[in-house]
Amino acid sequence: MDIFFFLLFALIAVVCAINLIVQKHPISSALSLIGVMGSIAVLYLLLGAEFIAMAQLIVYAGAVMVLFIFVIMLLNAGSEAKGGRSWTAQLFGIPVMVAFFGVIAFFLIREFSNAGFVKFGSFTGGSVEKVGMALFTDYLLPFEVTSVLILIAIIGAVVLARKELD
Amino acid sequence: MPEGFDQVRTMIGQGVPVSWYLILSAILFSLGVAGFVFRRNVITVFMCIELMLNAVNLSFITFANQHKQVSGQIFTFFVMVVAAAEAAVGLAIILTVFRNRQTLNIDEIDSLKN
Numbered sequence: 001m002d003i004f005f006f007l008l009f010a011l012i013a014v015v016c017a018i019n020l021i022v023q024k025h026p027i028s029s030a031l032s033l034i035g036v037m038g039s040i041a042v043l044y045l046l047l048g049a050e051f052i053a054m055a056q057l058i059v060y061a062g063a064v065m066v067l068f069i070f071v072i073m074l075l076n077a078g079s080e081a082k083g084g085r086s087w088t089a090q091l092f093g094i095p096v097m098v099a100f101f102g103v104i105a106f107f108l109i110r111e112f113s114n115a116g117f118v119k120f121g122s123f124t125g126g127s128v129e130k131v132g133m134a135l136f137t138d139y140l141l142p143f144e145v146t147s148v149l150i151l152i153a154i155i156g157a158v159v160l161a162r163k164e165l166d
Numbered sequence: 167m168p169e170g171f172d173q174v175r176t177m178i179g180q181g182v183p184v185s186w187y188l189i190l191s192a193i194l195f196s197l198g199v200a201g202f203v204f205r206r207n208v209i210t211v212f213m214c215i216e217l218m219l220n221a222v223n224l225s226f227i228t229f230a231n232q233h234k235q236v237s238g239q240i241f242t243f244f245v246m247v248v249a250a251a252e253a254a255v256g257l258a259i260i261l262t263v264f265r266n267r268q269t270l271n272i273d274e275i276d277s278l279k280n
Contacts, residue, residue: 002182003181006186020213046182049242056246060216064216067257068209068257072209075209101196104192104196105189109185112184112188115232116183117183118181131236139240146247146248150251156258160259161258161261
């Protein structure tokens with residue numbers, strides 16, 4: 001059963017990711033990215049990370065993608081202009097990317113082919129209680145620093161996107 | 167045929183190999199790199215960065231499951247926070263650039279080139 005769900009949502013994620021990089025219009029790419037994030041959230045659930053799965057749906061598929069779509073609509077971004085790509089990119093692009101993936105996959109298979117199995121329900125350390133416990137004991141300082149980072153990001157975004165008053 | 171049948175059944179009972187999750191993560195990361203390199207729309211390039219971050223998060227969660235520790239999930243949490251902050255600032259920069267130059271094509275935004 002695990003394998004069935006893994007294959008289904010892995011397939012959805014890969015198809016959506018391919019759609020993301022071949023679509024010409026940014027809105028189509030954004031909707032594909034939401035598909036990728038949703039299926040990755042399901043994979044998180046299969047891996048026993050309940051809290052992170054929900055955070056993925058709310059923060060990524062919700063907040064961040066709404067921000068993206070909002071900006072695309074605000075800028076009225078049309079389809080991408082065609083052509084102008086250099087011949088080296090056209091010739092070597094896809095082979096180089098396949099080779100890049102091949103190198104990563106080679107090392108992954110060599111190192112992790114006997115790394116065991118992921119079984120749904122075998123790991124229950126991802127509940128809100130466990131994550132919160134770790135977050136507020138072992139990782140308290142990074143957590144607090146993160147809040148400062150978010151504050152700086154908010155101020156930076158406001159300053160950058162402000163209308164000039166001159 | 168019953169032998170193969172039993173093999174498939176035990177494999178289904180065992181669950182999904184860890185390496186499959188890692189390979190999926192590698193596929194998504196490679197697609198993100200490809201989009202990052204070959205697309206020219208600034209917003210699409212930005213979305214490819216988010217795709218790469220998601221791929222890395224998936225491998226973090228996989229390792230958290232493999233080692234039965236919650237630390238990997240905490241790291242994913244921090245990556246998510248940084249990605250959210252990055253999206254807010256990055257989109258603000260894109261807004262400002264578009265307001266000044268009326269273009270989203272990364273080939274035309276080359277003031278630093280010469």
